[in-house]
Amino acid sequence: MRLFPCRHTPFALIPPSDGKHDPTRPYGCDLASCTISDTENERSFSFGVVIVVIEAGVAPPLPAVAKGIDARRTHILDAFEVCIQRTGFHRTTMQDVAREAGMSAGNLYRYFPSKEALVSGLIERDRERFSADFMNVARSSDVMGSFVALGRKHFLETPRERCVQFMEIWAEASRNPQVAEMCAAVDKEVNDFMVAILEAAKVSGQIPASVDSAAVITVLSAMGDGMFTRRALEPDFDVEDGFRLLVNVMDALMSGKIPLDRPLPVIPDSPGSPPVSEEKPYVRG
């Protein structure tokens, strides 16, 4: 029995000990796929696996003092979230956060010297939660089932207030390049991880090789963002039904029923299909 690198391998395997992995990152993920040839019985098997690099042994366990700091930071970030959801990102001051956290402003500044540091802490915490969730998906032998379970947590079990918070952070990110950069980094990490999981599922035969993983994840991400938006804007939004539709679309995408590779059609400018109304552009400048 021999092990061959598989022709489907789109990523290089980066083992945790080769020095290339950034030890400041909470995890690394990559895809490896192999073909096992059983020459005696003239059979071969292809399989894919998402390599999750856990920094076991690299960082020593946190000492008791650091754990205390960590708990205090978590407490402050929780208070910051409550403030954002209640009064909005812009109207939240450092004093508001200190009051909500039940501490002096001076003490708060020891942990987070600015509002930007608070946002950064919030986004970093999300990243850690996402990575824990995705590691569970990566370990699963049922990619579709794991995605549904993950979606159930993020769409159905997350309270609406958190969607309101997303709107605030998105509004800030759309005008503040520093916040935009932090959001984009997490989004890219999450999307890359999801693409790697789909690529592995292809090799292990769970989804057809013809599926365009990156395109599928782009569609699902957009729909997911839209679900959060609907929920934030419409308190009566039927999130269970919205999620059901998302899962149906995901299932069709992953089984290759939706061709995503077609170019945009050319719209004929005929009397039968009149052009949309000609107005001045929505926005000046």
Add this chain to the structure above:
Amino acid sequence: MRLFPCRHTPFALIPPSDGKHDPTRPYGCDLASCTISDTENERSFSFGVVIVVIEAGVAPPLPAVAKGIDARRTHILDAFEVCIQRTGFHRTTMQDVAREAGMSAGNLYRYFPSKEALVSGLIERDRERFSADFMNVARSSDVMGSFVALGRKHFLETPRERCVQFMEIWAEASRNPQVAEMCAAVDKEVNDFMVAILEAAKVSGQIPASVDSAAVITVLSAMGDGMFTRRALEPDFDVEDGFRLLVNVMDALMSGKIPLDRPLPVIPDSPGSPPVSEEKPYVRG
């Protein structure tokens, strides 16, 4: 030849003269579908049509003074949009809007007595633009082509600044019930109109009768919102490619290739698909 109401008719036909239509609304839309039986030749034809009620003759043409007011209101709303996009909804004051519009605050208050009135004006203007666009789609014999043309305008030709503005309005709507109500009314009107157009396209045979119009529009709306979000947050987002994916999904949905009626699968809690990580909820309270 006789005219029968068709069994596919899910909406009642409301003619503009029956007194039920609200004359304060810029338009009304409804679906009528009929069967024409050609008894002599033993044939019958079903067709659907979106009835667009235009208030011709109800409102007299605007006098010159009103036109002047209208132009002034448009100018102020343009200025308000510029302010929102530049500094955000909350940080924009009535003074900022007056300065951007090149008028005194006192004069501004004559047209818009509050920031809420400005938001209301902005949303009402959007509604008028949408209704003009949708009337073009409703008049078209090529529903898919018209939807693509409409999408091209709203996704590709709309400047990114407008997406930033959406994030600001959405953030406000998610915490301000008054703004939420205005947004929800326009969303409902747009969605109802799109559903009516799909129902008409079904009857005229452009899309299969098995397509769940409301579900399709829910999916497309969520994806559309997600596209605006991506564009606002990522200045480098490839909007042309995102729109191409949206059109591919729309095409699959409208041709009935994606079953949207399936219930959520039950996720087995087996070792093969581990549950997602158990953490405290994201948000307190």
